[in-house]
Amino acid sequence: MDNKKYYFFSDVHLGLRSREEEKEKENRVVRFLRTIAPDSKEIFIVGDLFDCWIEYRKVVPKGYFKLLAALNEIAESGININFLSGNHDFWLNTYLRDEVGLNINYKLIVKEIDGKKIFIAHGDGLSKGDYGYKVIKSILRSRFNQFLYSLIHPDLGITIAQSSSRKSRDSRDENRHLGYDGMKKFAERKIIEGYDYVIMGHVHKPQMTEIDSSGRKGYFITLGDWIKNFSYGTFAQGNFKLEYWKDNVQTEK
Numbered sequence: 001m002d003n004k005k006y007y008f009f010s011d012v013h014l015g016l017r018s019r020e021e022e023k024e025k026e027n028r029v030v031r032f033l034r035t036i037a038p039d040s041k042e043i044f045i046v047g048d049l050f051d052c053w054i055e056y057r058k059v060v061p062k063g064y065f066k067l068l069a070a071l072n073e074i075a076e077s078g079i080n081i082n083f084l085s086g087n088h089d090f091w092l093n094t095y096l097r098d099e100v101g102l103n104i105n106y107k108l109i110v111k112e113i114d115g116k117k118i119f120i121a122h123g124d125g126l127s128k129g130d131y132g133y134k135v136i137k138s139i140l141r142s143r144f145n146q147f148l149y150s151l152i153h154p155d156l157g158i159t160i161a162q163s164s165s166r167k168s169r170d171s172r173d174e175n176r177h178l179g180y181d182g183m184k185k186f187a188e189r190k191i192i193e194g195y196d197y198v199i200m201g202h203v204h205k206p207q208m209t210e211i212d213s214s215g216r217k218g219y220f221i222t223l224g225d226w227i228k229n230f231s232y233g234t235f236a237q238g239n240f241k242l243e244y245w246k247d248n249v250q251t252e253k
Helices: 019-039 065-076 095-100 131-140 143-149 154-173 178-193
Strands: 005-009 040-045 080-084 103-105 108-113 116-121 197-200 206-213 216-223 231-236 239-244
Touching (some): 019 040, 019 065, 065 080, 065 095, 178 197, 178 206, 178 216, 216 239
Parallel strands (some): 040 080, 080 103, 116 197, 197 216
Antiparallel strands (some): 005 231, 206 216
């Protein structure tokens, strides 16, 4: 029997706080990845691994060396790592795919595991309403607008984007929970369509809710974050679990 697991986590937001805090968090995520690698069947990063990732054609944000090296090591060992872009790290080019070895997904992932249909999305923009955010999202994800922005020198462009990302996150944090209900309604529609599990990030709240609607049963999962909860999901032998990473190891120097 294959006892290996599928792992899911989201909303690490590397680069969010001070350099010292982020180094500690990066080391923690690296230890997590290296611990789970031996029994991983596949890994899903469900958005917002970075608090801001803006990738120029020949320039990427400074830092994250240990994390990217650990991800590359795991990918080269033959384990698929799926990176689903979130609302803070949607500006991707080819670096994470070609140099790190991640499978890049821009919108959603549909997967069947052990006979269970799984729908995976970051979760932003799926609620009905919130039209202002959806307009901004379409503008920011426009390839033409990204091309225009890329004409700004990378030092300035990345600095502006990082500052804007922090302000945007802070302004939305208080209302983030309001999006949960809309995401849940979206998940209910997907379960009626035939999905057994709908897995998302975005709201920073680890929660697993059973949905029974129109004769269909399934589960809506939000994975939580690595800012306060250090939560993640595992799927094995037809069952999904929400778990919490307990790490008492001192920060690597």
